[in-house]
Amino acid sequence: MESNVVALNREMCRSRKSSMYEFMKILQLRLLSIRVGNIREHEFFSRKFDNQLLPIGRHGLTAGWLIDSMDQILSTDNIRNIKCHQLGSDGFVSQIMRVTVEFTNNEIGKYIVKMPETTNIKAALEMTTQQKMPEGADEQFIGGLTMFFNREVDFYLMDKIPGMRLPQCFHSQRWDHGKTTGAIVMQDLQDMVSVPYYDSLNLQQIASIGSQLLNLHVFSIGLSNEWKEKFPFPMQFIDTVSNMTDIVKLYVSRNPVLQECFSKVEKMYNSRALFVHLLRDSHKILGIDDFLCHGDLWFYNLMWLPTVAGSDSASDHLGAIIDWQNIHTGSIAEDFCHMLTFCCDTKTRRFAERTFLPYYFKQLKSKAKEAGKKLNLTLSQFLRAYRRNFVAHALHLPFITSIMLCVKPAEDEEVQRARNEDLIEKVLGAWEDALEVMHDEYPNFPF
Known part of the structure; x- marks a missing residue:
C-alpha cells in the first residue's frame, strides 16, 4: 500500500x-495517553550489579524482579551489570525506565519498563492552567488509570494481530493499586x-x-x-x-x-x-x-x-x-x-x-x-x-x-x-x- x-x-x-x-x-x-517529554526530572544512578536490589523506578520493582520476570532471557549467571535511567519521554501517568543489561559474553540488551503513576499530572495541570494544584490532587486519576493501564496489559496478553508492528513484549502484569505494581517490559525502540x-x-x-x-x-x-x-x-x-x-x-x-x-x-x-x-x-x-x-x-x-x-x-x-x-x-x-x-x-x-x-x-x-x-x-x-x-x-x-x-x-x-x-x-x-x-x-x- x-x-x-x-x-x-x-x-x-x-x-x-x-x-x-x-x-x-x-x-x-x-x-492518560499523551507522551510529550518529561515534566519532572528524576535521577536514577546506575551502579555495579552486585545484588538484585537495584531499583527500577520508584514503585518497588528491582533488578531481581526483572530477572525473575524474564527468566527465559535473563539469569544472574549471565549478567555482568545492570544500569537503568528514566526516559525523557514519560507519559503524564507513566514512568518509563530504560534498563541496559551487560551480559557476561559482552553483549548488550536494552529493555523498556513502563509503570503507571500520576506524578507528572500535577505539574502538567499547573503548566496548562497556571494555577497551583493542591498536594495529592493527582490521586483522583488512579481509578481511570488502572482501567487504561490494565487494558494495555490485556492487549499484550492476547494473541498477536497478524502483521501489526508492535514493540515486542517480554512481560506484563496487571496493576492492583496498593497490592501489585503494574508493569510492562518491552522492546526498546530507541x-x-x-x-x-x-x-x-x-x-x-x-x-x-x-x-x-x-x-x-x-x-x-x-x-x-x-x-x-x-x-x-x-x-x-x-x-x-x-x-x-x-x-x-x-x-x-x-x-x-x-x-x-x-x-x-x-x-x-x-x-x-x-x-x-x-x-x-x-x-x-x-x-x-x-x-x-x-x-x-x-x-x-x-x-x-x-x-x-x-x-x-x-x-x-x-x-x-x-x-x-x-x-x-x-x-x-x-x-x-x-x-x-x-x-x-x-x-x-x-x-x-x-x-x-x-x-x-x-x-x-x-x-x-x-x-x-x-x-x-x-x-x-x-x-x-x-x-x-x-x-x-x-x-x-x-x-x-x-x-x-x-x-x-x-x-x-x-x-x-x-x-x-x-x-x-x-x-x-x-x-x-x-x-x-x-x-x-x-x-x-x-x-
Whole structure:
C-alpha cells in the first residue's frame, strides 16, 4: 500500500503549491495517553550489579524482579551489570525506565519498563492552567488509570494481530493499586522517532499507517467475543470530550480570531448526547459492525524509522504503534478520524479524505477477500462513518492544541507564535468541515 500512493503524493505536492478540579476531570483521558517529554526530572544512578536490589523506578520493582520476570532471557549467571535511567519521554501517568543489561559474553540488551503513576499530572495541570494544584490532587486519576493501564496489559496478553508492528513484549502484569505494581517490559525502540505535534504527516506516511490499519480491520471482521468483551467502548472518553467547553473557551479567548467560528460550533460542545452518538453509536446506525480501534492514534504513539540512522527526522516508514491502553471496539473510521484530524494540516487532511480513504476501502475489500472474510461494508457507509466520527475529533482538536502548547512550548517566542498560528488554521479548518458535516448528516441538531 505504501508504494502505491506515490502518484497521489505527487498530486498532493502540486495541490500544495496551488493553494482546578473540574479541569482535572476533563483532562483525565487525554493525560492518560499523551507522551510529550518529561515534566519532572528524576535521577536514577546506575551502579555495579552486585545484588538484585537495584531499583527500577520508584514503585518497588528491582533488578531481581526483572530477572525473575524474564527468566527465559535473563539469569544472574549471565549478567555482568545492570544500569537503568528514566526516559525523557514519560507519559503524564507513566514512568518509563530504560534498563541496559551487560551480559557476561559482552553483549548488550536494552529493555523498556513502563509503570503507571500520576506524578507528572500535577505539574502538567499547573503548566496548562497556571494555577497551583493542591498536594495529592493527582490521586483522583488512579481509578481511570488502572482501567487504561490494565487494558494495555490485556492487549499484550492476547494473541498477536497478524502483521501489526508492535514493540515486542517480554512481560506484563496487571496493576492492583496498593497490592501489585503494574508493569510492562518491552522492546526498546530507541532508534525510532516521532513526528512533533505541531508538524503534519505527509501522504506517504498516512499510507504507511493505513497499511497497519488494514491488518487491524481485517482482523476485526468476525471479531471473537473474547476481544469484544475484553475491550468494550470506554465511556470515560465520552465523559472527557463532552466536558471540555471551558478549556476550549479559554483557548478561544487567547486567540480571538477563533471567536466567530467558535460561536457557530459552541452548541455542539454543550451536547453530551451528540458525543455519545458520534463516537459510540453513529456507525451502528449506518449498519456497520464494531471494529477494533487503537483509540489514540496520533503523533506520539506512532514511531517511525529515521531518515538516516541517528537522525531525529522521521522517514515515511512506520516502525511501530505503541500505547494500546485505549484499545476498544468502535467505529472502523475512528482511528483515521483521530490521526487525520490531529496529525495533518487542513490541506493534507482534506486531500487524504478525498483520495486516500476511497483507495483504502478498495484495499480493505481486497485484503478481506484474500483472508476469506466477508466485508459487510460499502464505500458510502465507510465514508459516512468517517464524516460522522470526524465531528467529535474536530471538536476535540483545540482542547489538545491548548494543552500541548502549554506543556511543550517552543523555547523561542517567535517559533511558539508561528506554531500557534499554524494550529489555529488547523482548528478553523476542522470546525468549518464539522459544520458542513452537521448540516448534511444532522440537519435537525440539536437533538
